[in-house]
Amino acid sequence: MALFxxxxxxxxxxxxxxxxxxxIQKLRETEEMLTKKQEFLEKKIDQELIIAKKNGTKNKRAAxxxxxxxxxYEKQLAQIDGTLSTIEFQRxxxxxxxxxxxxLKNMGFAAKAMKSAHENIVDDLMQDITEQQExxxxxxxxxxxxxxLEQEELDKNLLEIGGTxxxxxxxxxxxxxxxRPGENLRKRSHEVSCLHLHAVPPGFLxxxxxxx
Numbered sequence: 576m577a578l579f580x581x582x583x584x585x586x587x588x589x590x591x592x593x594x595x596x597x598x599i600q601k602l603r604e605t606e607e608m609l610t611k612k613q614e615f616l617e618k619k620i621d622q623e624l625i626i627a628k629k630n631g632t633k634n635k636r637a638a639x640x641x642x643x644x645x646x647x648y649e650k651q652l653a654q655i656d657g658t659l660s661t662i663e664f665q666r667x668x669x670x671x672x673x674x675x676x677x678x679l680k681n682m683g684f685a686a687k688a689m690k691s692a693h694e695n696i697v698d699d700l701m702q703d704i705t706e707q708q709e710x711x712x713x714x715x716x717x718x719x720x721x722x723x724l725e726q727e728e729l730d731k732n733l734l735e736i737g738g739t740x741x742x743x744x745x746x747x748x749x750x751x752x753x754x755r756p757g758e759n760l761r762k763r764s765h766e767v768s769c770l771h772l773h774a775v776p777p778g779f780l781x782x783x784x785x786x787x
Contacts, residue, residue: 595673602666609659616652620645 593601623645630638 595669595676599666599669599673602662602669606659606662606666609655609662613652613655613659616648616655620648620652623648 623641626641627638627645630641
């Protein structure tokens, strides 16, 4: 823990912690530094191994000292390997968390944009419905006005017809109209015949027939 405190600059309880981006950058710098240290130790281990082999039969004391240094370097190298693994794990976790944060943030922006778009769609739809209702109301008013005009025209026509009924008709003549000439002639001939029949005695016609 002390190592990480030195890497990230420590900081008391009241200090403000670094942002995820700053922490990721620090971890990458630390990884690079430890990787260079790792390469240095590997070279030192190889050098000490060469010295130990060279002095193995001639100078055992020098060979043993080289092997001791080699073991010490290997121990440091193992610690660095463990530290690098931990730093790599933390860096990847922070990167994933930062990515997830960005993803969630972008999803939040998208959700707000979608909500705003839906609100606009609803507003437009409600406006269209209101306009349609206004048009329907206007059409109903026009139809009602047209009905009134038609009723007025019908009433006017009825009044005109009623006025013609009140005009006085000519009086019927009290005397009978003259008949046609043919009918009058036949009527008079019939009347004359009837008068002759009533005026001549019954025996007169028979006696006249005998003289013939």
